[in-house]
Amino acid sequence: MRALTKVAVVLLAGLFFGCAHPIVITPDVSRLERNEVQPIACNVGYVITDADRELAVETPGGGGDKVKYYPYKELDPALFKVFSNVFQRAYSMKSPSDAALVKANDIRFIFVPRIKTDSSSTGVFTWPPTDFTIELSCKALGADGTVVWEKTFTGTGHAEFGEFKTDLPLAAKRASLQVMQAFQQGVNAAPELRAQAGKP
Amino acid sequence: MAALQLKTVLAGLLLAALTACSSVAPKYTLVPDNINRLRDSGMESTRLGEFSAAPGNPSDVNKLSIRGGAYLSPYEGSYVNYLKEALRMELDEARLLNPNANVELSGFVLRNELNAAGFSISDAQIEARFVVKRDGQVRFDKVLSAKYEWESHFVGAIAIPRAQQNYPMVVQKLLSALWADKDFISAVKK
Numbered sequence: 001m002r003a004l005t006k007v008a009v010v011l012l013a014g015l016f017f018g019c020a021h022p023i024v025i026t027p028d029v030s031r032l033e034r035n036e037v038q039p040i041a042c043n044v045g046y047v048i049t050d051a052d053r054e055l056a057v058e059t060p061g062g063g064g065d066k067v068k069y070y071p072y073k074e075l076d077p078a079l080f081k082v083f084s085n086v087f088q089r090a091y092s093m094k095s096p097s098d099a100a101l102v103k104a105n106d107i108r109f110i111f112v113p114r115i116k117t118d119s120s121s122t123g124v125f126t127w128p129p130t131d132f133t134i135e136l137s138c139k140a141l142g143a144d145g146t147v148v149w150e151k152t153f154t155g156t157g158h159a160e161f162g163e164f165k166t167d168l169p170l171a172a173k174r175a176s177l178q179v180m181q182a183f184q185q186g187v188n189a190a191p192e193l194r195a196q197a198g199k200p
Numbered sequence: 201m202a203a204l205q206l207k208t209v210l211a212g213l214l215l216a217a218l219t220a221c222s223s224v225a226p227k228y229t230l231v232p233d234n235i236n237r238l239r240d241s242g243m244e245s246t247r248l249g250e251f252s253a254a255p256g257n258p259s260d261v262n263k264l265s266i267r268g269g270a271y272l273s274p275y276e277g278s279y280v281n282y283l284k285e286a287l288r289m290e291l292d293e294a295r296l297l298n299p300n301a302n303v304e305l306s307g308f309v310l311r312n313e314l315n316a317a318g319f320s321i322s323d324a325q326i327e328a329r330f331v332v333k334r335d336g337q338v339r340f341d342k343v344l345s346a347k348y349e350w351e352s353h354f355v356g357a358i359a360i361p362r363a364q365q366n367y368p369m370v371v372q373k374l375l376s377a378l379w380a381d382k383d384f385i386s387a388v389k390k
Binding site for chain 1: 358364
């Protein structure tokens, strides 16, 4: 009887308290439309270091639980899609100082993104976040390493239980889609990038 | 009496810990390396032909479950469509999709499995036969497969979301294998 009670306590603890539930925050990248941009005729790189790619982040979910995800790794496909939509070619770089890659692929700008996230939930009995925020700060470096463009974008997502019960990270996916759509508009509308893209 | 009640509660908790309700798989997400590989391959524009489950296959490749809960494809409930949509998405992103192309890629899904019962390791496995025709002539006909493993957990609340989120990786691996296949590239090269 005492053993059964212990098992019950462990199960309850495992089920309801202190878990970091894995979620994936990648948005539906097919909604980052290529026909919404005016392409810029040059190749670009974007930097995600190995350390950033493996960076796991935990932020609050509901009922005292947390959610765990990998912001850089999981937003990589969306970053690639934005750059691939706006520019001729996009290349992932592990470091901004990879001169060989820059030369081999005629890379004109190197984008360096920084990502901050937060989440919360109004739910007491469910762990998925009902609200999610992503802040994407990004600077573009020119061939000489100077910053030619820099801007910050924010995306927010909200999802109720009725919506996220079949798609648990829905609030996060809505936030990531919103921030990436804003990012694409921002890059597309940057006169600094268009002006420098064609310079010899 | 108290012991019986406790056992009932325990059984309920175990059920909650180990099983799931139905869920929908995440939509396919393109792999940046795959896109650049395709764009550098010299591949000719391609159209997608018929994709279906392999005829006579006893297992239903369109049905997956995770610890008792149905795991549904977001593409009309079909995992054959999941594979076709993944191919469409990557070819389109590489600017290689053309409905009027002379080169056609079609295929059969032979196997599609998700094994999430494990308490330490779970995996997904997929196998498909890909066929390339150029002007109606078969240029490539090969079976490719992929397996993807991830860390699982005893508690369903952790293991089930992991399984839900990791299935697309096996499709990504299968596409990576196809785009890297030398015979495939020879068959579709300009």
